[in-house]
Amino acid sequence: MTTKERILESAYNCFSRKGYFGTTTREIAHTAGVSEVTLFRLFKSKKELFREVLINFSIIPDIRAISVPEGSGELALLGIGRKIYLSLREKKEFLKILLSEVTGLTEEIEEVYSHFVRTLEELLSNVFSSALSLSPDESRMKVKIFGAAVFGFFISEEIFQGRELSQREIDEFISTLSRSISGGKP
Amino acid sequence: MTTKERILESAYNCFSRKGYFGTTTREIAHTAGVSEVTLFRLFKSKKELFREVLINFSIIPDIRAISVPEGSGELALLGIGRKIYLSLREKKEFLKILLSEVTGLTEEIEEVYSHFVRTLEELLSNVFSSALSLSPDESRMKVKIFGAAVFGFFISEEIFQGRELSQREIDEFISTLSRSISGGKP
DNA sequence: TTCTGATGTAAGTAATTACTTACTTACGAG
DNA sequence: CTCGTAAGTAAGTAATTACTTACATCAGAA
Incomplete structure (x- = not known):
């Protein structure tokens, strides 16, 4: 792992624990086992470092990699909902960064987030x-509902309340959701 | 309005625009038309001021004030979903504070948030x-779905993407959601 | 009038922060 | 061996920050 990568990774960790303003460059350098001077040699400013973190640890590739499962409508939804939830969890720290800076660094984040939403809605549209x-209209609406429910559930449980749900709890939520959304259609 | 209230209000505004770490006590005092010394005479620290903001501008009273509307199950859901969405919007800035500081100030926020969740789930349970x-089990699950969907939808549209949805768009989402959740039951 | 309480001004302190400069060390390639 | 590159150390700068101290002002109650 190169020095730059080490710095990026500890920046990712620090930002996700303490937010952008709560993290100091000294702290990032220290946890990367690197001097602060080296940090500023490789990244011209703290803000640029933050931008590179956003790019390198984005959740979008994970979402894009989700494949549409076989099976009936309801089962397909269950499978895809599970994968979305687990992707979100895998990038939980990244999401915390997005959340933590939603008020202070809007331009950077809006771009990243709307890209995320578009990717997700595209993926779901196919399934629906x-x-x-x-x-098309019904489909569009149900995509929004499904996405919002999974996303809202994740944020509420894992981020706000700091829980780590078991697979059973996740499945219980997502299968009830899938059933409601598919409206009993096979 | 007392001096203390003026300070609380501008603290609320500043925090919601720039987050906790991004806001300076000088800025708060200045926008309240008050000297910094006065601020520290009335609040013993910045953190205490933040706590008081959380308490004073909480969304919980708004949620509690929502009454269960008359009508069929689906219509009741529509009415209550609308009100929740509008309450969230009225306190949008407050929610931004919560979101932006959820990583850095967890103790303070978890308390407020879990109280919010409990209040909301209680209210919805009655309707369901x-x-x-x-x-009871089905009800519990559907409460979670309904709440998560409305919450997730709001955060995604209004906070992350910075939109202000029209009543028509809100109704479209919530009525489709209500229909799916109530599963055609009258 | 006098006293009190709330507020202001001026100034400052100690700590922290992003970021820089100048110089040194270690090491692998040629 | 030499030389360039990547890294470190030491020190510092200019700005900012939360928070304090000392003293002045002023309106209203007694």
């Missing part, structure tokens, strides 16, 4: 139109 | 069990 055979 | 006549 193919697996559930809905009208 | 009375208006929809579900089993």
Whole structure:
């Protein structure tokens, strides 16, 4: 692992624990086992370092990598909902960074986030139109509901309340959700 | 309005625009039209001031004030979902504080947030069990789905993407959600 | 009038912060 | 061996920050 990568990784950790303003460059350098001077030789400012963290640890590749599972509409939803939840969890720290700076660094974040939303809605649209055979309008709305529910559930449980849900709890939520959304359609 | 209230209000505004760490006590005092010395005479530290802001501008009273509307299950859900969404929007700035500081000031925030969740789930439970006549388990799960969906939708649209949805867009989302959740039950 | 309480001004302190400069060390390639 | 590159150390700068001290002002109650 190069020095730059080590710095990026500890910046990622520090930012996600303490937010952008709560983290000092000294702290990042120290936890990377590197001098502060080296940090500023490799990144021209703290803000640039933050931008590079956003780019390098984005959740978008994870979302994009989700494949549409086989099976009935309801089962497809269950499978995909599970994967979305687990992707979110894997990048939990990254999400915390996004959240922590949602008020202070809006330009950078809005870009990253709306990209995330578009990617997710694209993915879900495929499932809904193919697996559930809905009208485009209905489909569009249900995609939003499904995405918002999984996302809101994750943020509420794992980020706000600091829990780490078991697979059973996740499945219970997502399967009930899938059933409601698919409306009993096979 | 007392001096203390003026300070609390501008602290609320500053924190919600720039987060806790991004806001200086000087700035708060200045926008309150008060000297910094006065601020520290009335609040013993910045952190204590933050706590008082959390308490004074909490969203909980708004949620508690929501009454269960008359009508069928689906209509009751629509009415209550609308009100929740609008309460969230009214306190949008407060929510931004919570979000932006959830990583750095966890102790203070977890308390406020879990109280919020409990209040909301209590309120919804009443609607679900009375208006929809579900089993307790089903009811519990659907409460979670409904709450998470409205919450996730709000955060995604209004906070992350900075939009201000029209009543029509809100209604479209919430009525589709209510229909899915109530599963066609009258 | 006098006293009190709330507020202001001026000035400052000690700590922290992002970021820099100048110089040194270690090491692998040629 | 030499030389360039990546890294470190030491020190410091200019700005900012939370928070304090000492003293002045002023309006209203007694």
